[in-house]
Amino acid sequence: MKTILITGASSGIGEALAIEWSKQKNISLILAARTRSALEKISGLCIANGAESFVMEMDLSNAASIDKAVIEINSRFPRIDIVVHNGGISQRSFAKDTTMDVYRRLMEVNFFGTVQLTRSLLPKMIENKSGQFVVVTSIVGKIGTPQRSGYAASKHALHGFFDSLRAEVCHDGIQVTIVCPGYVKTNLPFTALKADGSKHNQMDVTTANGIDPSVFAQKMIAAIEAKKEEVYIAGAREVMGIYLKRFFPRLLSKIVAKARVV
Numbered sequence: 001m002k003t004i005l006i007t008g009a010s011s012g013i014g015e016a017l018a019i020e021w022s023k024q025k026n027i028s029l030i031l032a033a034r035t036r037s038a039l040e041k042i043s044g045l046c047i048a049n050g051a052e053s054f055v056m057e058m059d060l061s062n063a064a065s066i067d068k069a070v071i072e073i074n075s076r077f078p079r080i081d082i083v084v085h086n087g088g089i090s091q092r093s094f095a096k097d098t099t100m101d102v103y104r105r106l107m108e109v110n111f112f113g114t115v116q117l118t119r120s121l122l123p124k125m126i127e128n129k130s131g132q133f134v135v136v137t138s139i140v141g142k143i144g145t146p147q148r149s150g151y152a153a154s155k156h157a158l159h160g161f162f163d164s165l166r167a168e169v170c171h172d173g174i175q176v177t178i179v180c181p182g183y184v185k186t187n188l189p190f191t192a193l194k195a196d197g198s199k200h201n202q203m204d205v206t207t208a209n210g211i212d213p214s215v216f217a218q219k220m221i222a223a224i225e226a227k228k229e230e231v232y233i234a235g236a237r238e239v240m241g242i243y244l245k246r247f248f249p250r251l252l253s254k255i256v257a258k259a260r261v262v
């Protein structure tokens, strides 16, 4: 039996991952997020597909909530094979307008929550000498774009943390896979924070035209199974941006300054 913990499993990419994995044999899923009702519905679909599935309420911005969930996970499951750090929120605001509270909330959910969960699960994984951390960052984790200064910072920070962690834990049989999505058609824009901390609460054209979440999840599972270190699952233009940044950074800066991001 392969035991997989997915954060942000109540919607979008996390939901699609759970459904796709539940179609495989011998899968035990732990579905984590704040919205229990959505998790229970998705968990029911996974069980109907033949997987074992458990629901775990967890707020990534609340240290006590993460601690409580980890105690329960460690008491129920002798081993976690894959941890997918997927829960997150985005941003729609210019740096000049954005409050410090918004920056702190983005870092709290996307970065500190993920780091705390990783640190809490790590001792048992090191003891077991096995496991894989999968981190969902973004193309914006490689390239900063307008109206995403805090979101891009939180995703860049994840690259730094998990590249360092990879070097530390590879000797313990633990792998790190960083997944950088381009636009995926999910509800992410609705919960994105505006300059004053209120929600954007609408869909964007870019996201509406993004990759279908179930297609994305299939590609992501293939990358995880291949134990890739870093993978870009995105449209050709978005992936090209990463290579332009590496080889022609000034050209990329000009393109990004004109890019449509909502």
Ligand SMILES: NC(=O)c1ccc[n+]([C@@H]2O[C@H](COP(=O)([O-])OP(=O)(O)OC[C@H]3O[C@@H](n4cnc5c(N)ncnc54)[C@H](OP(=O)(O)O)[C@@H]3O)[C@@H](O)[C@H]2O)c1
Pocket (backbone or CB within 6 Å): 007, 008, 009, 010, 011, 012, 013, 014, 032, 033, 034, 035, 036, 038, 058, 059, 060, 061, 086, 087, 088, 089, 090, 109, 136, 137, 138, 139, 180, 181, 182, 183, 184, 185, 186, 187, 188, 189, 191, 207, 210
């Ligand atoms: N969609 C895209 O175009 C895109 C592109 C690049 C990267 N990504 C990344 O993909 C990941 C998944 O996003 P998505 O597109 O699937 O969006 P989504 O449908 O809005 O899903 C976000 C998930 O994160 C969870 N979440 C939000 N705040 C949380 C908190 N404080 N504590 C725990 N869980 C929390 C949500 O669950 P609850 O609200 O129930 O807690 C939800 O399950 C994110 O990390 C996002 O940055 C998405």
